[in-house]
Each structure stands twice: as structure tokens, then as C-alpha cells.
Amino acid sequence: MLTPSELVARAAANGAKVLALTDHDMVTGVGEAKEASEKAGIHLVPGVEISITWGGRSVHIVGLHVDENNQEFVSKLDANRAGRVERAVEIGRRLEKQGIAGAYESIVKQVSDPIIISRKHFSRFLVDAKICATTNDAFEQYLKKGRPAYVFHEWTTLENAINWIKSAGGIAIIAHPGRYEISEQSLLALFDDFKQLGGVGIEVVTGSHSRDLYPYFADLAKQYGFLASAGSDFHAPGETYLDVGRIPPLPDGLTPVWYDWF
Known part of the structure; x- marks a missing residue:
């Protein structure tokens, strides 16, 4: 974002x-x-x-x-x-079967290239459309495996x-x-x-x-x-409980991935 x-x-x-x-x-x-x-x-x-x-x-x-x-x-x-374009089109089609029209078309207008569209974009659409309260809710109700708009790729x-x-x-x-x-x-x-x-x-x-x-x-x-x-797994402001740059320390006794970087 x-x-x-x-x-x-x-x-x-x-x-x-x-x-x-x-x-x-x-x-x-x-x-x-x-x-x-x-x-x-x-x-x-x-x-x-x-x-x-x-x-x-x-x-x-x-x-x-x-x-x-x-x-x-x-x-x-x-x-x-x-493969993201084909998957995104199919997710949009499956949402339409659930009575939620225009998801793919709306997202395409907002992204620089349709090839980057992910399920996260659809989750944001569902929140913006007030169909789901949060992006996590959108995955739970529509987008995760076993839900009506999930598309295996x-x-x-x-x-x-x-x-x-x-x-x-x-x-x-x-x-x-x-x-x-x-x-x-x-x-x-x-x-x-x-x-x-x-x-x-x-x-x-x-x-x-x-x-x-x-x-x-x-x-x-x-x-x-x-x-x-x-x-942080940061994608957008307000979407995860860890903001970029605000990560807790690793537990003791581990070798961090950056041990030899500096």
C-alpha cells in the first residue's frame, strides 16, 4: 500500500x-x-x-x-x-456468485499492474465495501482455504x-x-x-x-x-499488530539471521 x-x-x-x-x-x-x-x-x-x-x-x-x-x-x-491475474479474475467471479459484484474491476483501478493482485487486495475491498469488519474477517469468511472465494493456484x-x-x-x-x-x-x-x-x-x-x-x-x-x-510482515498501516520497525527482540539463545551481516 x-x-x-x-x-x-x-x-x-x-x-x-x-x-x-x-x-x-x-x-x-x-x-x-x-x-x-x-x-x-x-x-x-x-x-x-x-x-x-x-x-x-x-x-x-x-x-x-x-x-x-x-x-x-x-x-x-x-x-x-x-498466475496471479487468472486467480484474481476467478476470485472476483466467485465473490460475484456470493452476491458481491465488481471486486476485481474495482481493485484493477487501484493497482499499478494486475499481475500484483493478491488475496490481500480482495480482503481490503471487502472491508472498504463494509462487507467485512477487518481483513482477517475477510479471509475467514471468503478467502481462506475452504471458503467460497478461495482459488487454489x-x-x-x-x-x-x-x-x-x-x-x-x-x-x-x-x-x-x-x-x-x-x-x-x-x-x-x-x-x-x-x-x-x-x-x-x-x-x-x-x-x-x-x-x-x-x-x-x-x-x-x-x-x-x-x-x-x-x-513485521507489514503490508499496510493498521493491518498488522506489528508496525514496520517496531519488532520485539528475538527470544534468548537463538542465532539471528543477521549474525554475520555487519
Whole structure:
């Protein structure tokens, strides 16, 4: 919802010293964010959040310190992102069957490129239309798996995402593992596959985790020998309980993902 420059300014105002920009399946904002961060005195980490399909569901893999100018990497992100238009059109059609017309058309007028449309845009539409009270309510009522406007999409594989990130000089992190509605057995299987394929860390503290999940994922990070990451998962003002630059410290005894950055 903010431009890269606006995001950096907000992070700086909140006291951030290090900021990773991790847009979904794209790195086009990194250049602008770098320029703004240099002026603001912030260390900018080029990043990305890649959508994958694992075990029949969507999972997000964050890449940190990727080379945003690696054209092979960028082209693979472009290909992964291309399915968003078809999915968005179908979400709009399914909402219309629920008596909610014009969602896709309204969102298209507000975005710079239809290829970036996500379920989050539809959740905001439902809030603005006063159909749902919050974006979380919109997911619960219409957009999450099993709800009437959910549309399954086959993203790239876990192996591909990790290899893409590594080929672009980055490191792979599992984003907000507590957000995926899977059994503990499946979660551990995901961690096993991730580690075997070259993944190095998980998000422990994030705006998509409740605070009671911090120690749980801290323990799992230690168990697997993962680096621990932290992030606000900030998308727009007022949408998450953690603002950008306002992240609590990691629990004790963890090796942070940034341990060798400075």
C-alpha cells in the first residue's frame, strides 16, 4: 500500500536501523528503497517473498540478500507471479456468485499492474465495501482455504524457490511458519524438506505470529539448527499488530539471521 520510499520513511520514523524489502514474487521496488534508505541512514536488505506450493497448500519462502539485478532470477519470479491475474479474475467471479459484484474491476483501478493482485487486495475491498469488519474477517469468511472465494493456484516448488534464492546470492527463510493451518507433523515435514534442500532459517518473531508462538518456534529453530529471523510482515498501516520497525527482540539463545551481516 506504500511506495518503497514511503515504507523506508515509516521504518526510519519508527527507529529501524535495518530493513528488508520482501515483496511477493518481485524485486522491482528494491532500487527505490535502496536510494531512500541511504538518505535515511537505514541498512537496506534486498529481499523477496516467493509463493510456493507444498503439500497442496501455499507456503511463503523469504529470500534475503538476493541480487535484484540477476535477470535469470527476475525472470523466474515473473513466471511465478504470472498466475496471479487468472486467480484474481476467478476470485472476483466467485465473490460475484456470493452476491458481491465488481471486486476485481474495482481493485484493477487501484493497482499499478494486475499481475500484483493478491488475496490481500480482495480482503481490503471487502472491508472498504463494509462487507467485512477487518481483513482477517475477510479471509475467514471468503478467502481462506475452504471458503467460497478461495482459488487454489499451483505455485513453484520448494526446491525451485530455494535454488532461485541461492543462485541470486541469497539465503532462504520460511516466512511465518505459524500461519499455515497444518498439523505439527506436516510442519515438521516441511522443516525437514526445507533443511535438506538448503534452507537456513525460519521466522520466529513476526506480525503473523501471536506472541505465544515465539517460544514455540524459538525451540524449533534450536532443534533444527536454523537461524532465527524477525519481521513485521507489514503490508499496510493498521493491518498488522506489528508496525514496520517496531519488532520485539528475538527470544534468548537463538542465532539471528543477521549474525554475520555487519
